[in-house]
Amino acid sequence: MTLAPWRQILIGVLHRNRKQPYSRYFQLATVQSCGYPANRTVVFRGFLNDTNQLKIITDSRSQKIDQIQHQPFAEACWYFTETREQFRLAGKLTLIGSDCDDVELQKARVSTWQELSDNARVQFAWADPGKKRANPEAFAPPQPDAVKPLPEFCLLLLNPVKVDHLQLKGEPQNRYLYTCDELENWTCLEINP
Numbered sequence: 001m002t003l004a005p006w007r008q009i010l011i012g013v014l015h016r017n018r019k020q021p022y023s024r025y026f027q028l029a030t031v032q033s034c035g036y037p038a039n040r041t042v043v044f045r046g047f048l049n050d051t052n053q054l055k056i057i058t059d060s061r062s063q064k065i066d067q068i069q070h071q072p073f074a075e076a077c078w079y080f081t082e083t084r085e086q087f088r089l090a091g092k093l094t095l096i097g098s099d100c101d102d103v104e105l106q107k108a109r110v111s112t113w114q115e116l117s118d119n120a121r122v123q124f125a126w127a128d129p130g131k132k133r134a135n136p137e138a139f140a141p142p143q144p145d146a147v148k149p150l151p152e153f154c155l156l157l158l159n160p161v162k163v164d165h166l167q168l169k170g171e172p173q174n175r176y177l178y179t180c181d182e183l184e185n186w187t188c189l190e191i192n193p
C-alpha cells in the first residue's frame with residue numbers, strides 16, 4: 001500500500017488547526033437507497049495504521065448502516081477554519097462490525113473501542129438512535145466493558161480514491177486534485193479554483 005501524497009498534507013493541516021478541537025469533525029455524505037444523499041458530522045479517529053484509510057466510529061443501529069450496505073460510496077467534506085482550506089475525500093466505506101471475521105480489522109475495531117472515553121463508549125448502550133425518544137432510564141445504562149466492544153460498536157473506514165484540496169489563502173486560491181488509479185498510484189494535478 002503506497003501512502004497517498006495528500007495524507008501527509010492532511011496531517012500537517014490537522015496539526016496547524018489543532019487549537020480548535022472541532023477541526024477533527026468532518027461531514028460524511030452517503031447515498032440512500034431512494035437516491036437521496038444523507039449527510040452528517042462525524043469525528044476523525046485517525047488513520048488505520050499505515051494506510052490512507054480514515055477511521056470513524058458509528059453505531060450499527062444508525063441509519064447510515066443500511067445506506068452503506070446498499071451503496072458503499074461516500075464523500076467526506078472537511079473545512080479547516082484556522083488555515084481556511086477544504087478537503088473533499090471521495091471513496092468507498094468499509095464497515096467493521098462485531099461479525100467481521102477479518103482478524104486484523106477486528107483487532108482495529110477492538111483497539112479503537114479501547115481508546116475511547118467512558119463517555120463515548122456508554123453512548124453505544126443508549127436507546128436505539130433515530131427511534132422515538134425513550135425514557136431517561138434508557139440513557140443511564142451501566143458503563144460498558146472498556147476492553148470488549150459492545151456489539152453495536154462499528155469501526156468505519158473511508159478509503160479515498162479522489163481528494164480535492166482547496167486553499168482559500170492565496171490570490172488566486174490554490175486547488176489540487178489527487179486521483180488514484182487501479183494500481184493504487186496517486187497523481188496530483190493543480191487545477192483552477
Ligand SMILES: Cc1cc2nc3c(=O)[nH]c(=O)nc-3n(C[C@H](O)[C@H](O)[C@H](O)COP(=O)(O)O)c2cc1C
Binds near residue numbers: 039044056058065
Ligand atoms: C460534532 C459531532 C460529532 C459527531 N460524531 C459522530 C461520529 O463520530 N459517529 C457517528 O456515527 N455520529 C456522530 N455524530 C452524530 C451524527 O452526526 C448523526 O446524527 C448520527 O450518526 C446519525 O446519523 P444517521 O442517521 O445518518 O446514521 C456526531 C455529531 C456531531 C454534531
